Amino acid sequence: MRSNNSLTPPYFQFTVFSDYGSLRFLFFSLCLLIYVTIISANAVIVLTVCLEKSLHQPMYIFICCLCLNSLWGSAGFFPRFLMDILSDTHVISRVSCFSQMYVIHTYVAHELTILTVMAYDRFVAICQPLYYHSKMTFRKVIQLLALAVLYPVCIVGFCMYLSSRLPLCGNELHRIFCSNWSVVQLSCVETSVNSIAGRIIAVTTVFIPLCFVLYTYLRILLVCRRSSSEFRGKALQTCLPHIVTFVTFSFSLFCELSLSRLDTDEINPFVIVVLSLEFLIVPPINNPLVYGLNLPQIRGVMFRCVKIHKMIPAAQFKTQHVQLLLKL
Template sequence: MINSTRGSFFILGAYFDPGAFKYLYFMIVVSLYIFILSINLLLIVVICMNRSLHEPMYLFLCSLFVNELYGSTGLFPFLLLQILSDIHTVSAPFCFLQIFSLYSYGSVEFTNLAVISYDRYLAICCPLQYHANMTSHKVAMLIVVIWLPPFFAVFITTCLTASLQLCGNIVNQVYCNNYYIIQLACYDTSVNNVYELIAASLIVFAPMSVIFYTYMRILKVCFSGSKQTRQKAVSTCTPHLASLLNFAFGACFEILQSRFNMNSVPHMMQIFLSLYFPTCQPLFNALIYGLNMSKIRIICKSLLLSSVRIFQLH
């Protein structure tokens, strides 16, 4: 039994010795990270540099892509170091910083998807009043709502966890996880549990309610509207629904991984399930929006063609 302590470091117990495959795993992960950075940066630059894309929907998408960069940076550099390392430990301050980064990433992601669903609801259900309802001031306020409350809620969660007296330092994950560290606490964690319930109502149930309400209204308009309205709804909502479902799957994997006994699942599959949420969502969002949003696709294609022509001239 380890004495009660706040802990100076944690041991990540989910890693194993990959032997000769270490550098193969490293190359796969670094390639994935570079691709995620490149495609999300490209989309951010395209939206920021083209005035035709300075519309609410694209500004909310830009916020989403910025969050993908933020979440990826909170995981991938750390993961790459751990793959190459023989000793899988992490200092307590960095561990809590990573918890803050990944949990705030997930919270902002969900809030951002809720705001996009609200924007699509206004565009489809109230097209004539859309620009009157979605003013530049309102867009700015919604972007603040996307980022500020999740950061504040996760900051308090992280501080509460960091203040716990711990009776262990082994985290059975490949990155720092708030739930696993709370499980190491020596004493009652009811304050943490009560606060997390309150925080969940703010950053989970509130966005979920917005998404549910807006899509019920969109479906109602689709069933009663014209063919053109249905086509518009399908073309603009399909990427958002795909992103939302992928996010939900990733969140479910994370809950299953941390809350239930997964000993019967192969170890490599456990690692994949734990990494699905912070790795696949940044890649999936960039691809699904980049390929499906016609304005973004056309501008990206023209930029790439221009770059190829300039390269050929030189």
């Protein structure tokens, strides 16, 4: 409930959390397991790409950045969420709230911009294969990644700045994490500037990338229709993981955006939790599984590393056994 004064509160309170008694330890264990899985799965892909020289190619570098972004977004949400599950009070300071808001919003924007860059990479590789190496040079890859990373950092930072200046008439957030629109709704003054900034961010980071990805895959589909079955198979092998990742994230983001525009006071808290967790859990788990299991280059390197690690202890045991026999 909003207070009558316009003093900006020094903290916010999450109202969705309930007292589940001893069940909260079960929820905590489950969420901790999910967080550890996200860290492990994405870290394996990042290390595989970084340590294997044969994977130092544009497509795998973009996949590595996608997994790094999953680690970034998860770090901005899970530590605080795990604390709230076990805590009896669900209060977050203003600074911590805006910090979490910034991390989660940049995670969303980075995911979309990186997926857009990956779509461009696949478009050039399939539709213009003769010019791929001249267009996707190391310098071009760095420029694309810099644009994909720096643009969300700047535009989300500007949006957070506008929100931080608003005088607020309340401090209750009917969410499980801090989001920009839920804070803006607490404002005591007109928020037309924030609404315009939010629409600009939505257009430039959601709708334009969506249209561009649809355009690139329409062109890829037209090229594949005129090509041999072998070419279509190779194109599908490299494009399918990206399509699955993009569709999964777009659906999860659509659920979150729909939730932010509804009156959360009238929605079942369980529905709020499920829709909020979807885009923070499904894509970070889906990305390493899709790319790790479907791309033979990454899968082959991972399996080879596992075999090497299994063979090393056996080789060490044989060496020690021979040395012992020589001493005898």
